[in-house]
Amino acid sequence: MIWMDTLVQGILLGGLYALFAAGLSLVFGIMRLVNLAHGDLIVLAAYLILGVMGALGLHPFVAVLIAAPVMFCVGWLLQTYVLNRVLGEDILPPLLVTFGLSVVIQNGLLETYSANSQKLTAGPIEAQSLQFGPIAVGVMPLLTLASAVAVIFALNQLFYRTALGRAFRATSDDATTVQLMGIRPSNVFAMATGIAMVVATIAAMYLGTRANFDPSIGPARLLYAFEAVIIGGLGSLWGTLAGGIVIGVAQAFGAAINPEWQILSGHIAFVLVLLLRPRGLFPRAND
Amino acid sequence: MALSVSKPVSVVLGLLLLAALIAVPLIAPRAVTQDLFGVLTLLVLAMNWNMLAGFAGLVSVGQQAFVGIGAYFMFAAVILWGMDPLLGVLVGGLAAMLFAVPMAFFAFRLHGAYFAIGTWVVADIARLLAGQWKALGGGTGTSLPKGTTKDMFGVPWVKDVLDISSAAAADAVTYWLALGLAVVMLVASYVFLRSRMGLGLQAIRDNVQAARSVGVDPQRLKLAVFLLTAFGTGLCGALIFIQITRVTPDAAFSVLDWTAFVIFVVVIGGIGTLPGPIVGVVVFYILQRLLADYGTVYLIVLGLIGIAIMLFARGGLWGLFTARTGVDPFPLRHRPPAHLRVKASKV
Numbered sequence: 268m269i270w271m272d273t274l275v276q277g278i279l280l281g282g283l284y285a286l287f288a289a290g291l292s293l294v295f296g297i298m299r300l301v302n303l304a305h306g307d308l309i310v311l312a313a314y315l316i317l318g319v320m321g322a323l324g325l326h327p328f329v330a331v332l333i334a335a336p337v338m339f340c341v342g343w344l345l346q347t348y349v350l351n352r353v354l355g356e357d358i359l360p361p362l363l364v365t366f367g368l369s370v371v372i373q374n375g376l377l378e379t380y381s382a383n384s385q386k387l388t389a390g391p392i393e394a395q396s397l398q399f400g401p402i403a404v405g406v407m408p409l410l411t412l413a414s415a416v417a418v419i420f421a422l423n424q425l426f427y428r429t430a431l432g433r434a435f436r437a438t439s440d441d442a443t444t445v446q447l448m449g450i451r452p453s454n455v456f457a458m459a460t461g462i463a464m465v466v467a468t469i470a471a472m473y474l475g476t477r478a479n480f481d482p483s484i485g486p487a488r489l490l491y492a493f494e495a496v497i498i499g500g501l502g503s504l505w506g507t508l509a510g511g512i513v514i515g516v517a518q519a520f521g522a523a524i525n526p527e528w529q530i531l532s533g534h535i536a537f538v539l540v541l542l543l544r545p546r547g548l549f550p551r552a553n554d
Numbered sequence: 555m556a557l558s559v560s561k562p563v564s565v566v567l568g569l570l571l572l573a574a575l576i577a578v579p580l581i582a583p584r585a586v587t588q589d590l591f592g593v594l595t596l597l598v599l600a601m602n603w604n605m606l607a608g609f610a611g612l613v614s615v616g617q618q619a620f621v622g623i624g625a626y627f628m629f630a631a632v633i634l635w636g637m638d639p640l641l642g643v644l645v646g647g648l649a650a651m652l653f654a655v656p657m658a659f660f661a662f663r664l665h666g667a668y669f670a671i672g673t674w675v676v677a678d679i680a681r682l683l684a685g686q687w688k689a690l691g692g693g694t695g696t697s698l699p700k701g702t703t704k705d706m707f708g709v710p711w712v713k714d715v716l717d718i719s720s721a722a723a724a725d726a727v728t729y730w731l732a733l734g735l736a737v738v739m740l741v742a743s744y745v746f747l748r749s750r751m752g753l754g755l756q757a758i759r760d761n762v763q764a765a766r767s768v769g770v771d772p773q774r775l776k777l778a779v780f781l782l783t784a785f786g787t788g789l790c791g792a793l794i795f796i797q798i799t800r801v802t803p804d805a806a807f808s809v810l811d812w813t814a815f816v817i818f819v820v821v822i823g824g825i826g827t828l829p830g831p832i833v834g835v836v837v838f839y840i841l842q843r844l845l846a847d848y849g850t851v852y853l854i855v856l857g858l859i860g861i862a863i864m865l866f867a868r869g870g871l872w873g874l875f876t877a878r879t880g881v882d883p884f885p886l887r888h889r890p891p892a893h894l895r896v897k898a899s900k901v
Contacts, residue, residue: 301667358666360864362613363821371857374850493671531682534675545663
């Protein structure tokens, strides 16, 4: 029975990782950009939610509604004024710029908020759980997974049912030709990064209510998110959810055997999947 | 013409600088020797990463794996197998190169940005595994036994000849080794890049298809560079930790110390140029001195400079210098043979 419980906890943890990864997956799918600062931007969003909660005395669920538009603007500005300038054939400049950004955000947060760990307090809901037969499931982890499913469903609807989504897909296919149709790729990219930051803010809320966070934890979140994207297959959002769950389950089982093996078994699952299926479980994009 | 005049001049200047650097432990205080040891080891790491990312197009964010493995196997050689620390450095370098084989098998399936994070994941695996090495202290790490460096190869001799303390002699020996490693790395890089293989490497970087069509095998060349730089990085890591004398998984596999700083040094100096890492390491050292008291602000400034360079001057400081002056004392370009040059001028 303990294994069943571990499996369920792992799947729920996978929901959080899928939320980390969804923004990364979206941005990569549209502009082939890997944002090495994604983990740090999630942590930045968590501090922003903390700030909003402190200033206005709000619950995290409400504070995220104020933080999300702010993060959308951060993403939009970042893409318009920095990242659009380095997109191109050469992958080195975007990598190094986002790597620099990661260091700047981490140390900026360290300077402002110190290295003390923080937590977003959500009140009694944190301790509540539902009983499914013999297995108890926390309400917050369940909400996290439900949000991950909802976010990915919404992103897919946006992608395949709206004019903006059509622009996303067209720009992803051929950024030169869409300009003949009156679409400016730089605007499309800015929108995409803005939306990715909204998803990152939702992820940040669940990250902050689940456990403590401090300015240094961004890069580890980036690794989990990246692993989820690659396992799922590049360009497939539902694949990203599956990838997040693979990592979550692997970590949960690793931790059940020996707490020191939690992260290690997630990494090893990633390596194994890639050795067996180099293009991930549900590949869509060609590179 | 500027080339033929400036090349001997730069060689003479380089030799003078080298002589001055060799003399440092004899004339300068120990603190200076230790500082320069840090600068030289950073330079070696930077030259290795520049070779990978700047010339072979392999943007690795997992170089800390090789530093850490070099350090850990040097410690194992000394503590578990009773070897001389300097022999341990060699063991560390070889272990790092051995680890690079499965790492390459995995990471070479990934391309571009995904290669970057793939190497990072593998380095994190190495860090977590090092934490499981109970004989070397597991997650809390271990120290070199007291007096290890005192009896290290060459140290008693240097101590007698220069009439200094054992600790100062050990500093001098590790310093000279770091200097030797940096010089060998620089010369080897130059010779390699001017060779057939180096030309092939730069051809791959510029256009893979075109390089393939003239018979260059990209995978084999990239693999060779990956393994060789793993060796160099492992040697350097082992040497650094002789000086530190204490190893923990988090310090030995630190992405900030062994990869982020290195990337900034290369980017600021000029990625894909031979003198870039040297220029970068000098700027890095000056910044560190100026901003040492401000802690994190220093890292923020470094990050912002790195971003600015990528946005406005991708060739780094060295690229700006050669573009402005037209002087390039270390030309990697091959000028066409004389008879072809004449024809070209007629056309």
